[in-house]
Amino acid sequence: MVTIPQPVLVLSPHMDDAVLSCGELIPQLGDCVVMTVFAGGEGVDWTIRRGWDAVDCGIPVGINVVELRIAEDNDALSRLDASGHRLDFLDAQYRRPQSEPAPHVIGEKIRGALRRLGTQTVILPLGLGHRDHELTAAGAAWAARRSSELAWFAYKDLPYAYEEPNIEAALEKLSDMAPAPVGLDAEPRSSDKAAALDCYPTQMRGLGAERREKAMLAEGYWSLSPRSTGRS
Numbered sequence: 459m460v461t462i463p464q465p466v467l468v469l470s471p472h473m474d475d476a477v478l479s480c481g482e483l484i485p486q487l488g489d490c491v492v493m494t495v496f497a498g499g500e501g502v503d504w505t506i507r508r509g510w511d512a513v514d515c516g517i518p519v520g521i522n523v524v525e526l527r528i529a530e531d532n533d534a535l536s537r538l539d540a541s542g543h544r545l546d547f548l549d550a551q552y553r554r555p556q557s558e559p560a561p562h563v564i565g566e567k568i569r570g571a572l573r574r575l576g577t578q579t580v581i582l583p584l585g586l587g588h589r590d591h592e593l594t595a596a597g598a599a600w601a602a603r604r605s606s607e608l609a610w611f612a613y614k615d616l617p618y619a620y621e622e623p624n625i626e627a628a629l630e631k632l633s634d635m636a637p638a639p640v641g642l643d644a645e646p647r648s649s650d651k652a653a654a655l656d657c658y659p660t661q662m663r664g665l666g667a668e669r670r671e672k673a674m675l676a677e678g679y680w681s682l683s684p685r686s687t688g689r690s
């Protein structure tokens with residue numbers, strides 16, 4: 459296993475993505491914080507019936523879904539010996555298209571968290587399968603170019619990497635960061651990952667059995683070498 463400096467921060471677009479994509483790696487990282495980017499709930503009207511929450515995940519209308527997902531996430535992360543940290547950006551299903559955050563706004567908040575937490579290594583999603591994943595990758599890339607003294611890695615978003623094989627295109631977006639495949643997951647313990655996924659009953663219902671199976675396929679990581687912009 460590649461030695462990576464600690465503490466480590468794993469960026470998660472939503473509350474479940476880090477576990478879906480890195481659930482075998484996280485327990486091996488030691489001092490690890492998972493930071494969810496789209497974990498805000500301020501101003502959301504929970505009386506509105508939304509397709510993903512209400513129909514796919516089966517959550518009754520009127521429940522604060524963000525609070526429910528934070529509780530699920532804390533449970534899952536504790537099983538993987540990691541802790542949770544969250545930013546307050548609104549998930550795509552809760553925001554208006556015109557209020558989508560720009561990558562540099564996300565990147566600024568990521569950098570603020572890196573400083574507060576004393577992070578030495580960041581593991582970010584390639585940005586597959588969902589607009590919020592793309593935005594997380596773009597925001598993290600912005601931060602990486604300004605914090606190039608840290609160690610940076612990218613992970614394969616699961617299960618999406620096994621549905622939309624546009625990994626090359628995602629890597630191209632990070633191409634100035636010279637991605638190189640790297641084996642981080644030397645001794646995976648799939649039973650821990652499966653137990654952690656069970657902590658997300660609403661999300662797993664929404665994803666379905668087939669996608670959950672794809673999330674248990676091989677995890678994948680790339681080492682990134684961001685070029686500094688010279689700006690801080």
Ligand SMILES: [Zn+2]
Nearest residue numbers: 471472475588
């Ligand atoms: Zn997601």
